[in-house]
Amino acid sequence: MLMKNVVILSALIVLSVSICEAKQPHILLVIADDYGFHDIGYHGSEIRTPNLDNLAYSGVRLENYYVQPICSPTRTQLLSGRYQIHTGLQHGIIWAAQPYGLPLDSPTIADKLREAGYATHAVGKWHAGFYTHAHMPTRRGFDTFFGYLTGSEGYYNHYRCHAKMCGTDFMENTTPTNNYNGSYSTHLFANRVIDIINNHTDDKPLFLYVSFQAVHTPVEVPQSYEEPYWYIKDKLRRTYAGMVSCMDEAVGNITMAMKQRRLWDNTLMIFTTDNGGSVTEGGNNFPLRGSKGSMWEGGMHAVGFIHSKLLSDNVIGSVSTGLIHVTDWFPTLVKLAGGNLQGTKPLDGFDQWSSINNGDKSPRTELLHNIDPHYAKHGRPALNGTFSTSIRAALRMGDWKIITGDPGDGSWTPRPPCSKTPISIKERHPRHTHLKNLWLFNITQDPNENNDLSEQEPAIVKTMLDRLQYYDSTAVPCLYPENDPLADPARHGGFWGPWQ
Secondary structure, three states: OHHHHHHHHHHHHHHHHHHHHOOOOEEEEEEEOOOOOOOOHHHOOOOOOHHHHHHHHOOEEEOOEEOOOOHHHHHHHHHHOOOHHHOOOOOOOOOOOOOOOOOOOOOOHHHHHHHOOOEEEEEEEOOOOOOOHHHOHHHOOOOEEEEEOOOOOOOOOOEEEEOOEEEEOOEEOOEEOOOOOOOOHHHHHHHHHHHHHHHOOOOOOEEEEEEOOOOOOOOOOOHHHHHHHOOOOOHHHHHHHHHHHHHHHHHHHHHHHHHHOOOHHHEEEEEEEOOOOOHHHOOOOOOOEOOOOOOOHHHHEOOEEEEEOOOOOOOOOEEEOOOEEHHHHHHHHHHHOOOOOOOOOOOOOOOOHHHHHHOOOOOOOEEEEEEEOOOOOOOOOOOOOOOOOOOEEEEEEOOEEEEEOOOOOOOEOOOOOOOOOOOOOOOOOOOOOOOOOEEEEEOOOOOOOOOOOOOOOHHHHHHHHHHHHHHHHOOOOOOOOOOOHHHOHHHOOOEOOOOO
């Protein structure tokens, strides 16, 4: 009996040592901006994305994965693991001169990974608030920052105007700079990431937050990337296609650098868009309904995949249909990295690793897309004693999705041509003009939101409105301050940056 106990104890010690010595994975988190659901090769696009396709096909494609309809809400939910209603960011984006951002009482994913021993670097777009120095990326968990702070700017001149205030928006850590004027941002950001990889020492695991400007407006790209799409007659779509190809090339260059440094075999890569494509600016979400900014699937059903040699053999090359939301990356990655969630506010994200890596059922059964109390009310409440359908909101529960208020443009954009036959990307169905403010869809059976079942399923409508009422009761006050004239770059040497 004693000998048996000794053997068991020895085995436990060996197991404990092996767990402690297990290497923390490097994490490469790549975010595309305003990337259309149709605009990646594996969704049948005419745009060529060989690097992204290869990574996705040899990883796990996330086909029931959601983000938010616009930029700041997705980014702040990714960084915090919390719904918009719990951070006060329910309405709109953070404009350049607005004095607010992701609340400082929400630790970021970078904070938690740095606690776990990671070197943390942010490259590209921030758009989570910067009006005080405490809101800057290097004060929100990142060791370094190279990129821009606002929502959009020129790809070459890195110049931004808002509310009659204009200035350059480019930072190296906390120092504004004009040194990169004339350099295309996709190239700039990829090269900086490669520099970080090449200079990384082996004593720490690496967290790379790579947030491309591509493919957000303005629609511009070096001519060489546009030329292969000469057959696309719509100029906007042709340039957009070139922007996508340039981004795909950048991802390929980054992954190659990690392979050359022998980091790739221990790297977990996540690719995500921040919202759906803008169909008036060259993007396409076919076959989904709607566009960027809307509560339809085209606004927030995201392109996303995960790639890693650390994935189980049985899921490599598979499609995950488990319900996943952008808030889920926070607990998933922190736990996978050996970190802890102590000190965070209550999270709305779920640890999805077993769902992704083992094919287990997703722990998420519902998803609050948003409740926006500042959006203009639309129509009259449909039911008394529950959530008002005049308020803009959307909720997913199992197979069902409910939308209330004004959801935005509900058009279906046709698939772009794969031949020389011209078709306008702007050819869309007319928007609803009446005051309808309630829709119910079985998204599993009807992913393109063709068949509104709100009148046929009153019990489900009531259940979901009551659930929205519950979520609304947990919401914090909505932040959306007026523009502050003190933000004017003319007061700060011609640069956007902290002003309080």
